[in-house]
Amino acid sequence: MADNSPRLQRRLKIAAYLLIAGLVIEVVTLYWTSPISFIFFIGLSGTLVALGVIVYLIAIVAA
């Protein structure tokens, strides 16, 4: 595996940004007791975290 390949680094950065965004949204929803908060948690945060994890896995498998 080429540890420093630009492609791998770019994919890892994308994964990291997606995960950070998803986790920040999750923290906000945890302090907001409302049905719509759950929708944001699952719909937005969950999707971003899932995408981040998938991008990370693709990055390490494809490297």
Added chain:
Amino acid sequence: MATQATTILIILSVIVIGLLVVRPSLMAVPGGKILAFIALFILPITALALGSVIHLEDAKSTDFCLSCHPMEAYGKSLRIDDPTYIPAIHFQNNRIPRTAACYTCHTNYTMFGGLKAKFGGLKHLYIYYFKTVPAKLALYEPYNNRECLHCHAGARSFEETSPHKEMKEQLSANEMSCLTCHTKIHDAQHVDQLKLWKGA
């Protein structure tokens, strides 16, 4: 407590992920790949799982249910100053936990109900934000005696008093509704005309 712990976990995750973004060379050192795996796979999934548990717990809370405007009258009905009103007498005398008052009696009507109830909840959100909420709300199914009996069944004051002891089998089999006699429930449409308890 769980919310604070999950928040700390998320903050730590974000810090470690940020570190990997700022210093990608960390992944080249021994142990760096393991750190990346933990930061980009294990921690986010763990945070998401814990967040789900917290959200599902929050969905049991009275505040959660009453956060929607159509539920305002139902929340007020818990404070009706009349002991003949079933939700009020239970709420005011701590016979149900006040922080989970709605869920205790409506266990099949929340995110803990079946898939049907969960999708029903999503439908309510859709109607609330994009359609018109009906003036009069009603349960989808008749109220099941199970919701009363999961506390009252086996209690001496219930089992050994009339008329409950005479109709025990009918009540247990849901052939006769508890609400046949206990008719005063939320009365949401008239709650503004009723005296309210100003207690805790």
